[in-house]
Amino acid sequence: MSVMESTFVAAIDPVLAQSFRVSARCGCFMQAARSLNIKSTQLRKHLAQLEAHLQCSLFNHHDNGLALSREGLQLHAQLIALAHERDLPVLEQPLIRLAVAESILHDILGRDLVALLRRNASVRLDIITLDSELSLQAVSADVVVWLAGVDSPLPGPSFAVRDPQRLARLDYLPHIAKRYSRVASRPDSLDDLADFLLVQWQHDRQVDSFRPWNTLVEQRLAGVVQLHSYELMLEMIRCSACIGLLPGYMSHFDRGLIALPGLFDQPPQRQVWMAVNAQSQEEAQVQMIVELIRNTFEERREWFEN
Structure with missing residues (x-):
């Protein structure tokens, strides 16, 4: 295929043409598949069909990616010109x-x-x-x-x-990092918390069902850290020997944290x-x-x- 006529290029299946154009723009099959919201195997199938139809190779593969072949460059230029000629709109996603x-x-x-x-x-x-x-x-x-x-x-x-x-x-329970709490020294009552630093996410102060915990924090004259960042509160518990109120699923999310049940009559929900x-x-x-x-x-x- 030395020269591609515009009429020949215009007859290419639009799906195959779009797969080629996006692959040429991205220079990576995986990224192109993401952009098209299809599997990479499906994208490669489209490109193979197009190459079989045109009877030529459209890409040269290199260690650091892929590049268009001479025929691929020619086809890409023709498709761009055709798109401008038709003034095709970009498909807007909602x-x-x-x-x-x-x-x-x-x-x-x-x-x-x-x-x-x-x-x-x-x-x-x-x-x-x-x-x-x-x-x-x-x-x-x-x-x-x-x-x-x-x-x-x-x-x-x-x-x-x-x-x-x-x-x-969700049940909510005080949590502590496992590495800072041996089984024998873990607090069993509210009085035992006196020896620990407490950390509170500021948003939790607004939650009515957290009143027992919030009252405990408010009564503290020392040993309290209040934070506006949820992520930072988690980091304080993980790394600073703090105790904080967290959802009961937290030990699934972070196996380095452990719940302290029994400190309150009923866990807030x-x-x-x-x-x-x-x-x-x-x-x-x-x-x-x-x-x-x-x-x-x-x-x-x-x-x-x-």
């Missing part, structure tokens, strides 16, 4: 707004959201962290995951939603709720996020069983 309680995003959903983005580089996702009741009331989103009481999702988002769905019930904006509930991308969240909680069901 913007999906996901609002999540900060602790749930960090501990439970973060890893699966990263995996989603690794598979689909073309997604448009706005992730909003919720760190207070005020932020929940003020947010506008397509999908919301928040923490509230066990029996009621209120207070919830202020916009119209479908019936909120319960995802999990909260419920994880999810709701979908009534105006965007039927959109495919919104449903994709909803299914991801449901599957994540289902896969971690043992984290929440008591």
